[in-house]
Amino acid sequence: MKTHRPILALKIDGLPVETWVAETHNDDPGTYFITHQDFTPSFSVLSFQEIPKIPAKVTRLEFATAQQVYGAIAPHPRDATNPQVIDGFRIAQQHCYRCHNMGSYGGTKAGRSWQTLGTFAASSPSTFERYLRNPKSIDPKSAMPPNPQIDEPTAKAIQTYFQTFATTTTTPH
Ligand code: HEC
Structure with a gap:
């Protein structure tokens, strides 16, 4: 603000x-x-630069503290010293959170929760990275906008952060 x-x-x-x-x-x-x-843009993290958030189809305004809203997706204390998790968190809170939700916080456009993304990142890391850059390469009907600017270290940071929210333990493939 x-x-x-x-x-x-x-x-x-x-x-x-x-x-x-x-x-x-x-x-x-x-x-x-x-x-x-x-x-x-007021900051950048790896290859991600802040973009203006101009939300579409806003029908309701909710006011909450930053602590409540961002606390819901904050890294677990055990990951607080992992730079990849911290970078991934900063990108996710700026970018992914607009469309993806954690409980009742975050956007509802995607209809895919933080845990769903976490489980995807943990079970299929390379597909997850490709999805980030070019969703239609994985799912031709995907309504998620592409992020071609996300380079390898940036994708890794996002993926590492989301993996900490996986709800099921699966073997990576
Ligand atoms: C402008 C809105 C928007 C933003 C920003 C966004 N997404 Fe999405 N995302 C979507 C939508 C919509 C879908 C559902 C795609 C579909 O099936 O149409 C989706 C689906 C996904 C999926 C596939 C989930 C599944 O189970 O198939 C992944 C993974 C994903 N998003 C990751 C991310 C990550 C990580 C970020 C942040 C770097 C992000 N998204 C930012 C809108 C967004």
């Missing part, structure tokens, strides 16, 4: 967002519209 000063538009040109959008656009942004006046 302090760094990017996002704008929550409740009315545009005096009209509720939904009315304004229905008159001016074809797609549905939801009840609320969040944007930025301008955006400059």
Whole structure:
């Protein structure tokens, strides 16, 4: 909030967002519209650079502390000194959490929880990495956007972090 000063538009040109959008656009942004006046990335982790988060189809706003929201996906204390897990966490909290949920926190677009991702990362690490970069190469119908900028060390960090959330123990293949 302090760094990017996002704008929550409740009315545009005096009209509720939904009315304004229905008159001016074809797609549905939801009840609320969040944007930025301008955006400059404020950090990067490995090959991942911060991207503006302009959520679509926002119908509900919930306010919680950063401790609650990010605490839900924080690395386990036993991993607190593993740099790969820490890097993976910082990327996941900025990026994956918008669409993937942990319990009642995080986005619901993906319908695949943190544990599902963790189990995927633990059981099929190389497929997981390919999915991150190019989801359609694994599942042609996947609705997840590609991340071609994710290089090998970055993919490894994300994968190592998610593996710590695996719910079942499986043999990697
Ligand atoms: C803009 C939304 C969005 C973001 C950001 C996003 N995902 Fe996804 N992801 C999806 C959607 C939607 C699906 C479901 C794909 C489908 O079947 O259509 C998905 C599916 C997946 C799957 C496959 C799960 C399965 O069981 O098939 C993996 C793995 C995954 N995402 C990992 C990640 C990781 C790791 C990140 C962060 C680096 C991330 N995603 C960021 C939207 C997103």
